[in-house]
Amino acid sequence: MEESHTPPRGSTRPDTSVAHNARVWNHWVGGKDNYEVDQQVGDQVASIMPVIRDIARADREFLGRAVTYLAGERGVRQFLDVGTGLPTADNTHEIAQRIAPGSRIVYVDNDPIVLMHARTLLAGTRDGAIDYIEADVHDPDAILDRAAQTLDFDRPVVVMMLGILNFVLDTEKARGTVRRIMDAVPSGSFLVLTHPTYDAEAGGEDQIPAMEFWNENATPPITARSAEDIAAFLEGLNPVEPGLVSCSRWRARAGSVPVAPQYGAVAVKP
Ligand SMILES: C[S@@+](CC[C@H](N)C(=O)[O-])C[C@H]1O[C@@H](n2cnc3c(N)ncnc32)[C@H](O)[C@@H]1O
Numbered sequence: 001m002e003e004s005h006t007p008p009r010g011s012t013r014p015d016t017s018v019a020h021n022a023r024v025w026n027h028w029v030g031g032k033d034n035y036e037v038d039q040q041v042g043d044q045v046a047s048i049m050p051v052i053r054d055i056a057r058a059d060r061e062f063l064g065r066a067v068t069y070l071a072g073e074r075g076v077r078q079f080l081d082v083g084t085g086l087p088t089a090d091n092t093h094e095i096a097q098r099i100a101p102g103s104r105i106v107y108v109d110n111d112p113i114v115l116m117h118a119r120t121l122l123a124g125t126r127d128g129a130i131d132y133i134e135a136d137v138h139d140p141d142a143i144l145d146r147a148a149q150t151l152d153f154d155r156p157v158v159v160m161m162l163g164i165l166n167f168v169l170d171t172e173k174a175r176g177t178v179r180r181i182m183d184a185v186p187s188g189s190f191l192v193l194t195h196p197t198y199d200a201e202a203g204g205e206d207q208i209p210a211m212e213f214w215n216e217n218a219t220p221p222i223t224a225r226s227a228e229d230i231a232a233f234l235e236g237l238n239p240v241e242p243g244l245v246s247c248s249r250w251r252a253r254a255g256s257v258p259v260a261p262q263y264g265a266v267a268v269k270p
Helices: 021-028 036-048 053-071 092-099 112-116 140-147 171-184 208-215 227-232
Strands: 002-006 078-082 102-107 130-135 156-163 190-196 262-268
Touching: 002 190, 002 227, 021 036, 021 053, 021 092, 021 112, 036 208, 053 092, 053 112, 053 262, 078 092, 078 140, 092 102, 092 227, 102 140, 130 140, 140 171, 156 171, 227 262
Parallel strands: 002 130, 078 102, 078 156, 102 130, 156 190
Antiparallel strands: 190 262
């Protein structure tokens, strides 16, 4: 396996005085890589919005189903996972390389604590390749430049943006980021996204007070969006069945699955 780690530019030590998203998300999915401040803020958000832990778990399970589908049924061998988060069970490379050991994966995050755990993300198969890039989703050109060292942009790429566009507060800028990255990948590439919503029909009424609390007490600032705004990120792409739905319901096993106020979709570039 080729392993590489593109050195961070101006990376900083983790700030343990303020709750950070990657660590709080880790707390919500039951991980141990977080500090007291993350647990306190995470628990307070959960008291405003009790389904938040279910959302975090539903999002990770969606990731598992989407990567399994794309590596297994669609035969894609390259993944660009933007807003990776801290390593947990079944990270993108583990699922993809279990199906196809030669899969190539590039992880991108801008949180120093995710960088500290990059070694776990970089341990893959002998045949494949994995890179970790410290970069900001607001700078898609930097992501593409550095990802091109590992991924072949003449062949299909799965662009994963799970729980990350909600940190680009300006909707036009978020659309611009998606467009820039999807323009750089060829036909047959996929966009996979999840995004929180305040839509009542998805059970998102508590998102607004929960996010107001988050924005006053934690970092980085976050926003939820409507199904319409989230669907617009898929413009020019063909959604795979069942389209944009609660991520808990996307190709979920038969039976009654509770709706999570976090939309998910997979779409292919024609
Ligand atoms: C909600 S977590 C999602 C993790 C993973 N994608 C998942 O779905 O389980 C969001 C991740 O995005 C990262 N993040 C937040 N703002 C970012 C930015 N401006 N650039 C790059 N990564 C960012 C955080 O550090 C965190 O790891």
